[in-house]
Amino acid sequence: MQSSRAQTGVPPTGNVAGVDRPGGNDSVPKRSTPKVSAPPLPETLSAAQLARRERIIEAGLSLLRSHDHTQIQMKDVAGEAGVALGTVYRYFQSKDHLFAEVLAHWASQLVTNVERRPLRGSTNAERLTDVLHRSMRAFQSWPQLARVVLSLETSEDPFTREIFARNMARNTKVYVESLQGLPDEVAKDVVSVATSVFDLQLRQWVMGSQSIADVYDRIARAVWVVLEFSERLPATSVA
Amino acid sequence: MQSSRAQTGVPPTGNVAGVDRPGGNDSVPKRSTPKVSAPPLPETLSAAQLARRERIIEAGLSLLRSHDHTQIQMKDVAGEAGVALGTVYRYFQSKDHLFAEVLAHWASQLVTNVERRPLRGSTNAERLTDVLHRSMRAFQSWPQLARVVLSLETSEDPFTREIFARNMARNTKVYVESLQGLPDEVAKDVVSVATSVFDLQLRQWVMGSQSIADVYDRIARAVWVVLEFSERLPATSVA
DNA sequence: CGCTAAGCTAGAATCAGCTTTCATTACCTA
DNA sequence: TAGGTAATGAAAGCTGATTCTAGCTTAGCG
Numbered sequence: 001m002q003s004s005r006a007q008t009g010v011p012p013t014g015n016v017a018g019v020d021r022p023g024g025n026d027s028v029p030k031r032s033t034p035k036v037s038a039p040p041l042p043e044t045l046s047a048a049q050l051a052r053r054e055r056i057i058e059a060g061l062s063l064l065r066s067h068d069h070t071q072i073q074m075k076d077v078a079g080e081a082g083v084a085l086g087t088v089y090r091y092f093q094s095k096d097h098l099f100a101e102v103l104a105h106w107a108s109q110l111v112t113n114v115e116r117r118p119l120r121g122s123t124n125a126e127r128l129t130d131v132l133h134r135s136m137r138a139f140q141s142w143p144q145l146a147r148v149v150l151s152l153e154t155s156e157d158p159f160t161r162e163i164f165a166r167n168m169a170r171n172t173k174v175y176v177e178s179l180q181g182l183p184d185e186v187a188k189d190v191v192s193v194a195t196s197v198f199d200l201q202l203r204q205w206v207m208g209s210q211s212i213a214d215v216y217d218r219i220a221r222a223v224w225v226v227l228e229f230s231e232r233l234p235a236t237s238v239a
Numbered sequence: 240m241q242s243s244r245a246q247t248g249v250p251p252t253g254n255v256a257g258v259d260r261p262g263g264n265d266s267v268p269k270r271s272t273p274k275v276s277a278p279p280l281p282e283t284l285s286a287a288q289l290a291r292r293e294r295i296i297e298a299g300l301s302l303l304r305s306h307d308h309t310q311i312q313m314k315d316v317a318g319e320a321g322v323a324l325g326t327v328y329r330y331f332q333s334k335d336h337l338f339a340e341v342l343a344h345w346a347s348q349l350v351t352n353v354e355r356r357p358l359r360g361s362t363n364a365e366r367l368t369d370v371l372h373r374s375m376r377a378f379q380s381w382p383q384l385a386r387v388v389l390s391l392e393t394s395e396d397p398f399t400r401e402i403f404a405r406n407m408a409r410n411t412k413v414y415v416e417s418l419q420g421l422p423d424e425v426a427k428d429v430v431s432v433a434t435s436v437f438d439l440q441l442r443q444w445v446m447g448s449q450s451i452a453d454v455y456d457r458i459a460r461a462v463w464v465v466l467e468f469s470e471r472l473p474a475t476s477v478a
Numbered sequence: 479c480g481c482t483a484a485g486c487t488a489g490a491a492t493c494a495g496c497t498t499t500c501a502t503t504a505c506c507t508a
Numbered sequence: 509t510a511g512g513t514a515a516t517g518a519a520a521g522c523t524g525a526t527t528c529t530a531g532c533t534t535a536g537c538g
Binding site: 201 | 389392431436446448
């Protein structure tokens with residue numbers, strides 16, 4: 001189930017073992033059963049249940065149209081989906097998990113959408129910029145979702161992490177595909193940098209410390225700086 | 240006081256006006272005075288008060304040695320500092336605010352430290368990589384602080400944002416200074432990208448989805464890719 | 479020196495929301 | 509149609525930040 005966290009040099013989390021509380025508080029470990037039963041995998045559900053699950057996700061997505069996810073309460077989602085609160089928790093481990101699924105749901109629609117119409121531009125830089133700008137535009141038309149992303153980026157919930165990782169992998173794939181004629185290694189590096197820039201710009205925009213115009217500009221600029229160099233490394237020079 | 244948030248195209252926060260709750264819940268606004276009085280500026284405090292304030296910050300920093308900030312409760316900090324809980328709130332608007340100051344405190348020590356010993360490397364790429372690696376190493380020896388950073392990056396608290404912005408400006412300055420002979424515009428772009436990469440790598444390491452070795456590697460690689468290009472733009476070509 | 483407001487302290491009380499529980503009831507399959 | 513699983517509704521748990529209260533202390537001042 002859990003995927004990552006199996007690397008080298010993982011930082012000491014410091015919260016795994018409930019050793020001792022800071023203050024004079026000498027409380028007990030308190031490791032009550034973290035969760036009796038994990039939510040069933042979607043694959044194992046009946047049609048009716050899948051539908052119900054879907055309904056819950058769409059309810060969440062729908063509520064995000066007009067409300068920040070921090071304002072949306074689980075009971076609201078349940079209500080909107082026409083389902084009992086407990087039912088929501090049958091399908092989703094936590095609020096984070098639910099919204100991670102919501103995000104994935106939305107993103108998967110987007111990707112097919114992006115794939116539908118071909119990328120603009122004749123150079124790698126132009127194409128990569130185009131994809132990044134498209135992604136940003138998507139968030140721009142639904143800022144609440146951007147907030148969800150930022151919030152989930154630091155979620156500890158394993159389900160959330162899993163979904164999130166899958167999501168990021170998908171994005172990376174799309175980005176990589178916008179690059180042609182580059183050695184795999186180089187393409188990977190370029191995409192890694194592009195992703196970083198996108199991430200930070202998204203955050204700064206959402207947090208209100210950067211105008212959307214600057215965001216687009218910085219993304220374009222970053223791509224330019226990075227790619228124009230990389231394309232000179234291999235023999236094949238563009239333009 | 241507040242600095243940013245005055246740009247163009249700020250995204251609709253959606254949580255400013257307590258219009259209507261999603262569900263059928265027709266609760267009242269409940270906007271009791273959000274905060275009667277802001278914490279006094281450090282400059283206006285007596286020596287004894289400054290000392291007390293300092294003591295609180297150091298208590299927070301000290302507790303971070305062995306505990307994640309989410310595990311540290313305000314009362315713990317108060318206890319560690321030998322101060323009443325209410326006093327902590329006299330000096331700091333919120334938990335976020337407190338930890339932002341803790342972070343700033345730590346960072347300011349670091350910076351002077353970095354400035355003390357000259358940067359290694361004869362090229363811009365080497366020097367920038369060196370600074371970034373040093374910064375990362377600092378976090379590596381104190382992962383709890385990295386977590387604080389990630390958490391504060393999305394804090395809404397205006398005090399926190401302010402402190403954070405100042406911090407980031409300081410970092411940027413150090414980074415820029417590692418670059419020599421580059422047009423201002425280019426240097427800015429390079430640093431912007433470098434910062435993004437650093438940020439994402441820090442997050443991925445802290446969240447356990449990237450080994451620390453890979454983190455250093457990716458940073459170096461990113462700098463290489465970016466800088467080796469930029470240094471070819473102006474007349475002066477290195478190596 | 480005596481007074482007074484502001485600063486402190488120790489605790490207790492609020493509050494908000496996610497999560498969990500539980501007694502029922504509805505549904506599906508063998 | 510019995511047995512078991514899933515869903516419902518309502519009502520607690522629970523955790524911690526934040527706020528409030530009442531009684532001391534202390535520094536500055538006339």
